[in-house]
Amino acid sequence: MNALRTLLALLLAFGLSLGPTSVAFAQAPAQQTSAAGNDDDSAGDDDDSAGDDDDSAGDDDDSAGDDDDSAGDDDSAGDDDDSAGDDQTEADSGTAVKSEEWFSPSPGYLTLLLLILATGGLMLYFTKQAQQGKEMFIRRMPGIDAIEDGIGRATEMGKPVLYVPGIDDLQDIQTIASMLILGQVSKTIAEYQAELIVSCCVPIVREVADEVVRAGFYQAGYPDAFRPEEIRFIASDQFAFCAGTNGIMLREQPATNIYLGRFFAESLILAETGYLNRSIQIAGTAEATQLPFFVAACDYTLIGEELFAVSAYLSRDPRLVSSLKASDYIKVVVVASLLIGTVLTSCGFDFFINLFELTK
Amino acid sequence: MLDLLIRFQNMDRRWVFLGMALAIVVPMLVPFSMPFKVDKRVQDLYDKVEALEAGDAVYISADFDPGSRPELEPFYRAHLHHLFRQDVRIVMGTLWATAPPLVKPIFEEIASEYGKEYGKDWAFLGYIDGRELAIKSIGQSVRKTFPLDDRKNKTSELEVMKGLDAASDFDILTSISAGFPGTQAFVLQIQGQYNLQMASACTAVSAPDYIPYYQSGQLFGLSGGMPGSAQYEKLVFADWPADKPLPRLPATAGMNVLSIGHMYIILLIFLGNLAFFLTRGSKEV
Amino acid sequence: MKRTLPLIITFVIGIIMVGEFFIPHWRYRALTGELLEWGIILSAGAFILGLINLIQVHVPTVVKRGEDWGYKVVLLGSLAVTLVVGFRDGTARLDPGMEVTFSYKWIFDFLYIPLSATMFALLAFYIASAGFRAFRARNAEATLLLLAAALVMFASVPLGEGMPIIGEYLVVFKDWILDVPNNAARRAIFIGAALGAISTGLRVILGLERSHLGGD
Numbered sequence: 001m002n003a004l005r006t007l008l009a010l011l012l013a014f015g016l017s018l019g020p021t022s023v024a025f026a027q028a029p030a031q032q033t034s035a036a037g038n039d040d041d042s043a044g045d046d047d048d049s050a051g052d053d054d055d056s057a058g059d060d061d062d063s064a065g066d067d068d069d070s071a072g073d074d075d076s077a078g079d080d081d082d083s084a085g086d087d088q089t090e091a092d093s094g095t096a097v098k099s100e101e102w103f104s105p106s107p108g109y110l111t112l113l114l115l116i117l118a119t120g121g122l123m124l125y126f127t128k129q130a131q132q133g134k135e136m137f138i139r140r141m142p143g144i145d146a147i148e149d150g151i152g153r154a155t156e157m158g159k160p161v162l163y164v165p166g167i168d169d170l171q172d173i174q175t176i177a178s179m180l181i182l183g184q185v186s187k188t189i190a191e192y193q194a195e196l197i198v199s200c201c202v203p204i205v206r207e208v209a210d211e212v213v214r215a216g217f218y219q220a221g222y223p224d225a226f227r228p229e230e231i232r233f234i235a236s237d238q239f240a241f242c243a244g245t246n247g248i249m250l251r252e253q254p255a256t257n258i259y260l261g262r263f264f265a266e267s268l269i270l271a272e273t274g275y276l277n278r279s280i281q282i283a284g285t286a287e288a289t290q291l292p293f294f295v296a297a298c299d300y301t302l303i304g305e306e307l308f309a310v311s312a313y314l315s316r317d318p319r320l321v322s323s324l325k326a327s328d329y330i331k332v333v334v335v336a337s338l339l340i341g342t343v344l345t346s347c348g349f350d351f352f353i354n355l356f357e358l359t360k
Numbered sequence: 361m362l363d364l365l366i367r368f369q370n371m372d373r374r375w376v377f378l379g380m381a382l383a384i385v386v387p388m389l390v391p392f393s394m395p396f397k398v399d400k401r402v403q404d405l406y407d408k409v410e411a412l413e414a415g416d417a418v419y420i421s422a423d424f425d426p427g428s429r430p431e432l433e434p435f436y437r438a439h440l441h442h443l444f445r446q447d448v449r450i451v452m453g454t455l456w457a458t459a460p461p462l463v464k465p466i467f468e469e470i471a472s473e474y475g476k477e478y479g480k481d482w483a484f485l486g487y488i489d490g491r492e493l494a495i496k497s498i499g500q501s502v503r504k505t506f507p508l509d510d511r512k513n514k515t516s517e518l519e520v521m522k523g524l525d526a527a528s529d530f531d532i533l534t535s536i537s538a539g540f541p542g543t544q545a546f547v548l549q550i551q552g553q554y555n556l557q558m559a560s561a562c563t564a565v566s567a568p569d570y571i572p573y574y575q576s577g578q579l580f581g582l583s584g585g586m587p588g589s590a591q592y593e594k595l596v597f598a599d600w601p602a603d604k605p606l607p608r609l610p611a612t613a614g615m616n617v618l619s620i621g622h623m624y625i626i627l628l629i630f631l632g633n634l635a636f637f638l639t640r641g642s643k644e645v
Numbered sequence: 646m647k648r649t650l651p652l653i654i655t656f657v658i659g660i661i662m663v664g665e666f667f668i669p670h671w672r673y674r675a676l677t678g679e680l681l682e683w684g685i686i687l688s689a690g691a692f693i694l695g696l697i698n699l700i701q702v703h704v705p706t707v708v709k710r711g712e713d714w715g716y717k718v719v720l721l722g723s724l725a726v727t728l729v730v731g732f733r734d735g736t737a738r739l740d741p742g743m744e745v746t747f748s749y750k751w752i753f754d755f756l757y758i759p760l761s762a763t764m765f766a767l768l769a770f771y772i773a774s775a776g777f778r779a780f781r782a783r784n785a786e787a788t789l790l791l792l793a794a795a796l797v798m799f800a801s802v803p804l805g806e807g808m809p810i811i812g813e814y815l816v817v818f819k820d821w822i823l824d825v826p827n828n829a830a831r832r833a834i835f836i837g838a839a840l841g842a843i844s845t846g847l848r849v850i851l852g853l854e855r856s857h858l859g860g861d
Contacts (some may be wrong), residue, residue: 098671109667116663119840120847127853168540169491169691173842176849203698204691233698239427239764251713264539265427265565265765272771275778286838288831289565293772296779304834308841319853327844334836358552373774380773394803397816426758427765458761461739461753468741489692490685496665497681500674504682512736553666572828572835587801619804621769626795628777633791636781 108358115330122326130318136325138313143282143300147185147314150256150280151192160195160230161185162254164245164270166261166285167201167238170208173308174286178261179205179212180311180320185258186216190225198231199248201241206233242266246273259283259298260307263290271297284310365635376628383624387617396615401574402591405559405581406442412531414447417520419502419530421537421546425458428538428563434611435561435589436536437466438596441607444474444481449520451530453485453506455494455541460487464510478511480519486510491541492549499527499550528554536561543570547578561588590615652852659850699724727752793822 103109130136154161163185165178182198189196198213200206210231217226234244246269249257257274259267259281267283267290274281275297283294284302294301302310305327312320337356344352398406412418420439424432443450452467454460464484471482485506488494497505503516503525515521527533533556537543543560547570551558557580560570564585574582583592589611600606658680665677703717727749731738734749743750782788799805800819806812848854 099669099674100671102668102670102673104667104669113667116843116847119843120851123844123847123851123853173845176845176854177841180854202691203695206698233695233702235699236692236695237761239761243764262540265768268771268775269764269767272775286834286841288834288838289569291834293775296775305837305841308838308845319848323844323848323853327840330843331837331840334840358555373777376774376777377770380770384769394807396803396806399820426761429758429762458757461750464739465741488685490681490688493681493684493688497678497685500678500681504678505685568823568827569831571823572832575824575828615803619802622798622802623804625773625776626798628773629780629791629795632777632780633782 106358107354108356111355115333118333119326119330122329123323126322126325127319130322136321138309138321138324141302141306141310141313143284143302143306144310144313146280146282146300147258148188150258150282151185151188151194153280154255155192155194157255159253159255160197161189161256161258162245162249162252162274162279163196163198163258164261165198165200165205165209166259166263167241167266168262169202170204172262174262175202175205177308177311179208181260181307181314182209183212183216184311184314186213187220190217190220190222193222193225196230197248197252197254199241199245200231200233201236201238203233203236206231238264238266242269245270249273249277249279253277254279257281259285259294260302260310261285262287263294268293268297274298362639365639369632369635369639379624379628380621383620384617387620391613392616393612394616394619396587396590396594398591398595399584399588401571401582401584402588402595403581405583406592406595408532408557408559408580409439409442409446412443412446412448415449416446416531417449417451417524417529418443418532418534419498419527420450420452420534421498421542422452422454422459422463423456423542424462424536424538425456426462429462430610430614431563431585431589432536432538432561433462433466434586434609434614435583435592436463437470437607438589438593439534439536439561440467440470442596444470444476447481448531449524450482451485451502451520451524452483453498453502454487455489455491456538457487457489460484460510479513483515483518483520484510485515492545495541495545495549499554501525502527526554527556531557533558534561535559537566538563539566542566543573543579547573551578559583561592564588586611586614586618648855652855656850656852659846663850696724793826797822 126136151161163182165182166172166175168175170176170179186196196213198206198209200209210228213231214223214226214228217223232248234241248254249270250273254274254277257270257277257279259270260283263270263285264287267285267287271281271283271294281298282300282302283298284307285291285294286304286307288304291301291303308327309324311317312324337352341353341356344350409418422436424436440450452463454463467482467484471478476482485502486509488497488505490497494505503521506515509515509518524530527550533546533551535543535546535558537546537560543558543562543566546556546558550556558578559581560573560579561583562570562585564587567582567584567588570579570582570584573579583589590609593609593612597606597609661680662677664673668674700721703721706712707714707717707721730747730752731749734743737743738749740750744754745751776794780787780791780794782791796815797819800812800815806816808815845854
């Protein structure tokens with residue numbers, strides 16, 4: 001039954017993406033020629049909208065309402081040339097070819113849209129399943145178990161746990177995932193009655209971390225143990241933050257360092273300083289450029305999407321587990337597409353990879 | 361001997377740091393030059409720019425900071441020389457707050473060397489915050505994203521912006537990127553959507569990340585780190601007129617330091633492994 | 646309402662912005678262009694939040710003479726000086742010659758640049774020590790990792806390229822490592838991370854995920 005359900009889910013997702021693309025194909029040539037001639041100089045907005053030009057916010061002009069339609073730029077619907085910079089199309093004030101199409105005719109857009117809809121659909125389906133009590137398997141990740149071990153170690157040693165949620169803004173997916181995990185980690189820390197220090201690079205992240213940790217302590221039944229001064233905003237600058245966090249490591253000597261989120265060049269500096277302190281270090285990021293440094297310097301590293309899986313693993317929340325399952329199924333679709341595309345293209349049939357073409 | 365090898369494996373890391381310092385400083389004090397080849401990725405970037413015609417337009421997003429200057433500033437300088445030599449219009453913006461003090465003086469300096477006029481041949485639009493939002497906005501409309509340039513002129517009234525608004529209006533978009541927001545964000549947000557002709561100069565650590573984009577055609581050229589900058593310098597200044605003094609080529613000079621530095625690390629790894637194997641049975645390790 | 650309103654806003658704006666990729670109609674693009682501008686303004690506003698937060702966090706410690714209060718005085722003092730000097734210099738702050746006297750450009754050229762470059766330069770030393778410590782051929786995978794790293798490092802510099810006889814082959818092999826196994830692994834990580842990002846993003850947009858709003 002499981003295999004049948006799997007197959008049905010696959011066919012559903014796959015069939016959705018295949019079906020309507022033939023319609024898109026039929027329409028594409030006509031739309032290409034009709035779009036080519038549109039030629040307005042809509043982009044010449046010469047009134048002022050609020051915008052900083054240098055790093056001083058809030059400039060001298062401040063009318064936010066430029067009612068020019070500078071956004072009428074189109075490329076995908078049949079640019080007859082594929083290079084940017086068709087400045088020959090407009091004499092004067094910018095090109096901004098106004099597209100009258102409500103949907104890009106290139107088949108790749110439809111395929112992408114269907115992929116996203118399929119992901120959403122599967123997520124809702126699995127959420128319902130999870131809410132009905134169906135057990136969903138998530139494989140064990142050693143780094144996750146290490147988090148709890150690390151917290152236990154910190155408790156025994158009487159030293160704090162340092163949590164670094166990356167240096168990117170809250171809108172970044174990795175930071176959101178890190179906040180989800182922080183909620184679970186703070187709950188565990190409260191239960192163990194250990195100390196937690198959160199080092200933040202972005203003020204908004206600091207505010208959200210404050211809320212998340214407070215909620216974690218509350219859920220564990222230790223609301224009074226929460227200390228807001230341990231949720232620290234260090235600096236917005238990457239290396240200033242790195243220096244500040246290193247300072248925390250060297251002064252407060254945390255027993256466990258957890259780096260989960262988006263990191264850049266400071267990753268190795270943080271990890272090496274933590275190594276000097278003999279801290280247990282668990283890292284996780286989807287930033288491929290920093291993974292080698294974490295792998296070299298940390299005890300456990302969560303690679304790529306394992307970071308997103310950790311929040312589901314720790315909480316076993318039906319919503320989180322269901323989205324993990326949905327993305328796993330879509331991954332199967334993607335892999336199948338890759339294989340099929342490779343085979344067909346190698347045999348000289350391009351129709352399949354054309355389904356993913358964004359520009360025609 | 362065994363004792364020595366064990367001590368070597370467990371040595372204070374400050375000896376490693378000292379060795380690294382010497383490996384960097386000595387080649388700087390005792391310069392020597394070694395020939396190097398040009399990668400296809402850099403060659404493609406050069407060829408595409410070389411094929412531009414007078415009056416074509418290029419948008420440069422110069423997004424680096426003092427830390428990445430050694431790797432990216434040489435490319436930035438060479439690129440400006442290359443573009444001005446082609447009589448191409450250059451419009452530059454930046455997404456990093458720390459970039460304007462670095463890029464603006466160089467832009468002005470090289471523009472004046474070629475006798476280029478601000479507003480007509482080139483323009484610096486300054487810094488815009490917003491990261492991916494700003495990139496998305498640049499994709500739709502550069503004028504709307506930067507309503508005023510760095511000198512408080514209206515962007516739409518600049519002669520250099522004639523016929524240019526959306527990112528796709530430019531013949532080439534060059535992303536000189538030290539991290540985020542940078543090349544990856546441009547590729548993910550607008551390159552595919554607007555089918556931009558994009559090139560990238562990035563730090564060495566990011567180059568392996570962007571090679572897939574080069575292979576898939578999303579980037580037509582890629583310069584990675586100091587080696588990439590040195591190779592691009594080699595191409596751009598190959599036919600420098602004999603009567604003009606050759607500008608300083610920092611990346612080319614830095615390649616020798618890079619060579620010695622890399623060799624030091626490789627030697628360290630080799631000796632460390634040798635010691636590891638020879639002391640494997642020892643309980644003291 | 647405290648939690649419902651943000652969810653509604655997230656949903657509506659999220660759907661509109663996802664649609665921006667698919668809908669090229671100029672009216673829709675005008676709408677999303679406006680939203681992007683709002684987003685940029687909000688993003689710039691975060692600087693003010695950062696400034697306030699910095700003061701809120703550090704001033705009480707200075708007042709109470711808490712731990713490391715002296716360093717916090719330095720921090721706040723530097724902040725104030727840079728702000729004042731930046732405003733004083735105005736639009737001319739990056740002009741040539743400004744660095745001759747104490748100015749915004751002076752602070753940037755002679756304080757910020759060296760400090761930032763120093764922190765970044767630490768990486769060279771840390772890479773050496775991390776490489777020395779971590780690159781041990783303990784097993785087959787570690788050996789493969791170490792050989793690939795050494796080869797790519799060696800073949801990336803003139804010294805390696807210029808090796809007699811083998812130099813050319815080293816470069817070819819290095820390019821193969823970067824173009825084939827490296828690309829395969831990177832693409833796999835990209836795809837996995839992108840799918841994870843899609844599902845997390847959809848969770849947030851659809852309101853299934855609310856942890857970032859605080860509490861649950």
